Amino acid sequence: MNKKIKSSLAIVTAVAVAFGIASVPTASAATKTYTIAYQGPLSGGEASTGIDEQNAVKYAIKLFEAANKNIKVKIVSVDDEGDAGKAGTVAPGVAANKNILGLVGPAYSGATIASLPYYKAAGMALISPSATRVSLTDPTSADFGGPVFHRVVGKDDLQGPALAKYATKGVSNAKVFVFDDQSAYAVPLRGYVEAGLKKVTGATLVGGDSVPKDATDYAPTIAKINQSGATVVIYTGYYSAAAIFIKQLRDTGSKAIFAGGDGVFNQEFPVLAGAAAEGSRVTGVGGLAGVSAKLEADFKKKMGVSSGVYSVEAFDAANLLLSGIKAGKTTRAAMLKYVNAYKGKSITGNTIKFDKNGDISYGLFAGFTSKGGVLVNTGIVK
């Protein structure tokens, strides 16, 4: 409860500050303050994704400031509610704020597309932890985000086939049922999963469905799965819906293998779904807990909550910008050049290097299997 009181105090202070005279940051001669931004949904129905990502960014800043005593980093929280309409209003403001050297995000592909024209004009580096739409890095597409857009997450056309492969691994003559949550993230990914299935020998697509992401009753979908005789069920959507679904599926007695993409990848998934999640297969790069339990524990200690979806990606993206600041890239142009030429290690040990369209070089997806309430890494899907 104490935390709540504190946060409400913070709100009151914020109100006071904003309506009063803008407070001038009084930096001592030795410490310098730089600004980066995070853009994603921080309020409204999609808020959990954005808050998880922003926590990872804040965590990265905390670690960075502890290691570099003379540099302070300010974060501007750009709340686009995951809504491309709102993104079109905030993006010009962010672009106009010359203090912002670079931006982690935008979180959602739709909001990214709506924001891109402004950021392109401003020449500001974007590193998205979770915008996976293929067209964003396709130079022939209207949505192309180069040269400012980068992402540290594998795009859909890499993940789709990986997910198809991993889901059907060890299943002979797999009969596969694929369904999505109707979101802009899930529908394209489902297309790439279905395309990927064609390359898996023996696998056949036996059915599909498209269920609104806020649905909780999956009975009709389960009826379709049972009727189709599917042995593998692949879901493109997010972990909370996946947890509700898998419980309902298991309660009908179905033994079909369940698999999901990086939206399902969250250690909360096996926790929410309990025993029903056992044996579920998920592709992704994994939350911080997937990297090391020690890191996760430290995160929880510093941030007060556990790390969430795309926290590794957001952490990597923030670190990239922070290392730019440390290297003295304190203009947007210098930062953009730095990011484009960047070569370094991600927290998972992969090499981060962007190709000319803004994609990372690795883009490999690891397969995870749920065992005893934890998603366990079973190695890169080949």
Next chain:
Amino acid sequence: MKMRNYWNLRDWGAGIWERANRPKRVAIAITTIFLVALLPFAGASFLATPIAAYDAVLVYPVGVFILMALGLNIVVGKSGMLDLGYVAFFAIGAYTMALMGTHTGLNTWEIMPFGIAFAMLAGVLLGLPTLRLRGDYLAIVTLGFGEIVRLVVLNSTWSKGPNGIANIPMPPDIGPLKFKLDDQKVFFWVVVIMILLTIWMIRRLSVRRPGRAWEAIRQDEDAAELMGIPTLKYKIWSFTLGAAVGGAAGVLFASKNLFIAPEMFTLNVSILILACVVFGGIGNIWGVVLGAAILGYLPERIRFISDARLLVFGLVLVTVMNFRPDGLLPRKKREKAIVKKEVNA
């Protein structure tokens, strides 16, 4: 029945207007328009919005909200029909702009009539069967219509489904006025002109036959029917005109945002616009303008509270409605519906 003595801004404003003679009125109108047109230059004052760009905020949400609220006000405020699916017409306008803008060579101004026409057509198609319904039944049917439009574009391939449509062209320059990404003053002026046109249209209609018919329908539909007013016809007219304004707002929004997707056209938008109308003062044009301006602007102005933004927004709605139930600038007493009980003495 004693009038409560609260700040009566509406009567104060109306008083000035009524006392003024014609040249004075013209002077007042021109000065006001001029001052409004200067608004985008006030970005450095206390009006400035943290994070979001001030001039962009003036266009969307503020300007577009005002336009939509004025359109919805024709339906809800003038003729008293509760429409919870107004976003449908906005969506139809926006998708007309997006599809025609990316597939044909037409520019925003050439597409505008199509957007308006399609929205009006949808208004007639929806209105014909459903406007016989009353009150809350109409509300749920219109709500359903709004959802249907969104779900159809979400589940169809011609609309690119949930991916949405990108690269919608900006409007062509008007002489020396250029539409720019980083400076949206021209957009704002265009919205202001559209708002003025809408206000002009509503004011003309209000004092003529349709306006009187709507008024009669709003006060007592059965009595209006008995007096020989073809109520269905006028209801459809009101619905269609509201739709036209919504469609126009949609075209402009798509051309400003350059990208649209089905997720932008949820029920929340309909509710928000309705809130603008009621919050400002239902039935009173200036009240609606004020309400939409405040509700569009407020969430952007209080961005520094980040987490609790919507919470504050909700609290404002509850508080204002409880203390000014007729809105900030209510319509004149004699125009108020007589269906309600006596005001408690």
Next chain:
Amino acid sequence: MFAVLIDQFWSLTIAGVALGFIYVLISLGYTMVYGVLRMINFANSEIFMWGTFGTIITSRDIFHYTQTSEPARGFKLALVLLSSLLMSMLVAGLTAVFVEFVAYRRLRAKGTNRLATLISAIGISIVLSEVMRLLTASRPVGAPRVLEKIILTEIWGANIRLDTIITIIAAAIIFFILERFVKLSRMGKAIRAVSMNEDAAKLMGVNLNRVIATTFLVGGLATGAASFFYVTVFEYTKFNIGFTMGMAAFTAAVLGGIGNIRGAFYGGLTLGLLEVYASAVLGTQWKAVTVFIVLVLVLLFKPNGLFGEAVQTTRA
């Protein structure tokens, strides 16, 4: 296209009926308030959402069940379920009374237009949902499995599960009790009197404020019961679940004839079945479209809903 419907007909039907009963109870929240005030209680969806936390707090924080603990059995099971039910009803009932007090009472006393009340209710539902979002850090909240979902038997290829049966029977009983309350009790009669003619009821010495608060309370209790069944079946809640369920239940109330208690019953069941059948035949993405088209068609032929004709006599 119809293969799924034919093949899985009974499974779908049972699922639809169970879902329908949850809708029935939430619709009561809408219909009770509508019957008395002629107003949509827009905040009912958030009352439902708050109710779900009643069950979770009871099983998780009072009885210390966790995601991995064994389901309860015997007496303990009955105790936990019953106290969860009561807690959910209590939370939702109190939230409903709070909503009435904050969003409705003052406006009602002023006798102002209905739209102001609607916006006020929308405001309070934004507040309720945002407060819960801040309290739960925007995260989904899982409910521990207290009731084991045993498959009791199989009829025509459909599994009959314990939780489904409990939901259907218990919801029917709660519905019946509430209906009797409104029909027979002194307070219920006062509620119906206000619903028929507010001024006359006032003249007859009915305490209007108390009656209306009670109406919200009863509607809230029904909605809270729905929250309990929802959590028991789906074992999950989140700050934003109210919207979808509330919209569906409101549609159900209109379908049955809003303001009519029995209408809520038939409307809820019809909607539950319609949703699962439509999802099975056309695909879940067209579910909402189908529901609304059916609603429009029903309203075209029966403008007051399926059971709306007897408004004056059976209105809540």
